[in-house]
Amino acid sequence: MTPVPAHADLTHLKADFPILDRISHSKRLVYLDSAATAQKPTAVIEAMNRYYREYNASVHRGVYEMAEEATAAMEGARARIARFIGAAEARECIFTRNATEAVNLVAHAWGRSTLSAGDAVVLTQMEHHANIVPWHMLAAERGIEIRWIPVSSEGVLDISGLDRLLDGARLLGVTAMSNVLGTIVDVRPLADAAHAAGALVLVDGAQSVPHLPTDVQAMGADFFVFSGHKMLGPTGIGVLWARAELLEAMPPFLGGGSMITDVRLDGFTPMEIPWKFEAGTPAIAEAIGLGAAVEYLEAVGMESVRAHEVALTRYALAMLADRFGDRLEIFGPTDALARGSVLSFQLGGIHAHDISQVLDQEGVCVRAGHHCAKPLMRILGVPATARASFYVYNDEADVDALADALEAAEKFFG
Amino acid sequence: MTPVPAHADLTHLKADFPILDRISHSKRLVYLDSAATAQKPTAVIEAMNRYYREYNASVHRGVYEMAEEATAAMEGARARIARFIGAAEARECIFTRNATEAVNLVAHAWGRSTLSAGDAVVLTQMEHHANIVPWHMLAAERGIEIRWIPVSSEGVLDISGLDRLLDGARLLGVTAMSNVLGTIVDVRPLADAAHAAGALVLVDGAQSVPHLPTDVQAMGADFFVFSGHKMLGPTGIGVLWARAELLEAMPPFLGGGSMITDVRLDGFTPMEIPWKFEAGTPAIAEAIGLGAAVEYLEAVGMESVRAHEVALTRYALAMLADRFGDRLEIFGPTDALARGSVLSFQLGGIHAHDISQVLDQEGVCVRAGHHCAKPLMRILGVPATARASFYVYNDEADVDALADALEAAEKFFG
Amino acid sequence: MSGLEDLYREIILDHYRAPRNRGELPVPPAHKTEGFNPLCGDEVVLYVELDDDGAVRDIRTAGHGCSISQASTSMMSAAVKGKSRAEVDTTIRAFKALMSIHEARLVPEGSSGDSDTDEGSAAEVNLGDLEALQGVVKFPVRIKCATLAWNTLQQALAP
Amino acid sequence: MSGLEDLYREIILDHYRAPRNRGELPVPPAHKTEGFNPLCGDEVVLYVELDDDGAVRDIRTAGHGCSISQASTSMMSAAVKGKSRAEVDTTIRAFKALMSIHEARLVPEGSSGDSDTDEGSAAEVNLGDLEALQGVVKFPVRIKCATLAWNTLQQALAP
């Protein structure tokens, strides 16, 4: 585990996020739903504005100055993002709409060309729907088998049967951090086991990349997916990283302009990677915006991000236990070092929707529902939880506001 | 054909486009590449900024105020876009990344569930790669046959053999306006013939929606695709429209969050349309931005847009013929009423890249290359053309600047 | 924007805390029907016993969910118990019209609304306590919570 | 940003207007190799005749394309004609190093550059007229125009 700097005071960052000036129901906004989507610093918003106001042009083929600037900005963003996650080369990063499309790209281009009836894909029971449904679709179409790594009652993976599950498997799909439990998965040993069994490893980094230092090569991933909007970047952009040889061996996914070197009446020749997988006019502004988000996170430092969140999570776990005792049940690991800053909870018998509604009235935004992880919710035995999640712009005052609002909810429904 | 208002002075619109203040090579920017991507008015940029600065939140499931505002803004944009193209219902509009992804969605979800070896898809030889390559991929996978409607030497479709081509066909794919020739296709009679033959009709509206009034029902389309970035909207957003019954009968395309009503370890249940086809966190800001672009175009009025472009194209055709005579060859229809405001041309023996490079030095942006229509380029017998294209913010001074710059190119390479 | 009092009226909290007609009925003569809101996991179970002429002789409810779905279920059961089929149909229509006001605002003109609603006739119906649920329309995500019991009732009554 | 003169130096326009070594050679003894830039449709055809020791005894060029690809083809043919294999290899490396300066700027540190280049040794080579093509690196889309002939030559020389 990455060593955590002792101190990381990020208070000064709040000023970078214009939305935090919002007044919600005459209260200051306390945004605790970053696991769903993060707020955007001015630097990210302005990077996209600059593109639209100063050099908006289509990329790759234009000869004129603006087109070259746009191309350089987009490819520069790709290179920066690649470096941020420890990729060996920029061309290993494919831009997608979001993490979900990235998993689907793997299921279509790699899965359909590689897997056939009887092949097994191993997933964990705490995967997000994004890393389940594409495989269900492939299972229905191709007759592949899906096997499940169970989740223990402490909310961690139970890998006691791993070797049996991996026997004959072609792919292991695993989240690096649960969006419900916060559980951080130590991917490397799983990846080693998978590779030893002859399976490739797809890691869902949608929750980990925003909050932890990432090194796709060190963790042993073959495919790695994440979304821009959860890491201070814009909507409409995500990334699939994969090793170059894998990408080069895969057939294309979507067909159209930019992903070809030739099109004839009787067929086409695909382009080299990464463009082979980027059909049509790309999300240019969004790629540039994600590059700016990475630049922002690099300036803060991912170690500092992590240290800040560990401290805040620790504070929250202790303070909430203190104020609510047994009435508040928090799911997932109790050690802040073993988890991200995502707190899913139940408060007495109050339904998550009602909690979230009362909290909203106090300006506090939390999520209520199944968090796109229904199989996990069934295992936890709850139809819905409320979930508070923290990021760089949150502080102890926000956690206090959460606790105060939860007390209000208890009073209201008491 | 829609009657064209006699007069449409759009001069005042220039001020809405901040990029037009740009100085390029110490010249004012003369942007003539709108067929590749359009510039954005302040209203569109600001609509997205407002989302990011004031109510950025994930849509559809959040209970709190900001999430409801974001959902209302995104679904409001969908409804506005649906109305703009004459759709019967908002839920018939699926958000995609671009027109290219929309065609691929049809090829995957409809094509793979409907077509099998020997089935025929009829395309025209002036399709953009976006409406060719997805069908090539399906042909390679499924053994479907692709048949081609030829293009005459005047740059219009030769439909003399249409009945034969449509015999036994399952789909007709046709562009509503060529991005190379400018040719406007009268879709309705083709659609009637296709329907009579039992085929569905996919219309590529990427070039037509930005420039002509659109009524998907009146033109007889079953599927209709277009891109936001060519119609004053942001990158990263496009639309597939299809009749509700068709969409409801189709299996999903991408799997993940938001497109399901239930996920179990052994399978999933898809959501109702449109969400069934929108897996993962959508391009929220981009959908809102496209809604703002439609609002802007509605305020100008699509009849006025068309009238403005017809007048400008007429001016350009006459003036360029006058100044360059036979040295300048313009491809496609010579009647401004039969074409969009896209002028592909060759000037003497000067290569399109060299023309574009010299023009750039004069601040004039045009495209050079195959315009993602290689089959058509082979028919025209040219490896590359230069292409100037106009939009609401262009005027006669821009066309004059183009002519001046072309003279400079002739001098340079003379 | 509206306060919590608009959503959680006293009468709603009362039904939530002390739900009417909770329990089961023997099947048959009653029918059992389940309703499910996949978005939030709320579940409604209805036991409905009809007269020969379709009147709701008795009704009991089970399941779990948020205060709005629970209160709505309770209020629905009270509103239809002992009522003729015609009265029940009118009440369903009126209630759905009440809930569709917001949807009409969300989905602008030109796109079709819920074909189930009939605002003309609905306006004349006095919904009594049920009017308290009108505040829900200002909280669009909660509308599905309020309508769950009613959609389940419609299913229960479907031939 | 740079002016046209940086790109279209006099010597480049001269090679464009009066290309050297245009034509064909009998095959065999010459080899014919075609290069293609799919992005712009430019095409280069090389006829290369080698000595037994790999020296370029003679070379002719055909094809079509923009001024940069045509001039680069012409200058390349002049630069390698009659040269030993070692000299040709050094020239190719030096020219590619010249062209990679911009790519190095485009792709920031941490991602690998073109593994074909070898800037250390390249710096010492005097490219003569070819240096005129250095202006191309300021126009990234045109780099592929300038390198087309050289990539085709490499193919022609490949064992």
Ligand SMILES: Cc1ncc(COP(=O)(O)O)c(C=O)c1O
């Ligand atoms: C006619 C036509 N169809 C499809 C497309 C593809 O659009 P996009 O690249 O936005 O997917 C374009 C534009 O490039 C086009 O001109």
Ligand SMILES: Cc1ncc(COP(=O)(O)O)c(C=O)c1O
């Ligand atoms: C763990 C995890 N994986 C995947 C996703 C999907 O991300 P997106 O909706 O941006 O595709 C999410 C977020 O919703 C997530 O939390």
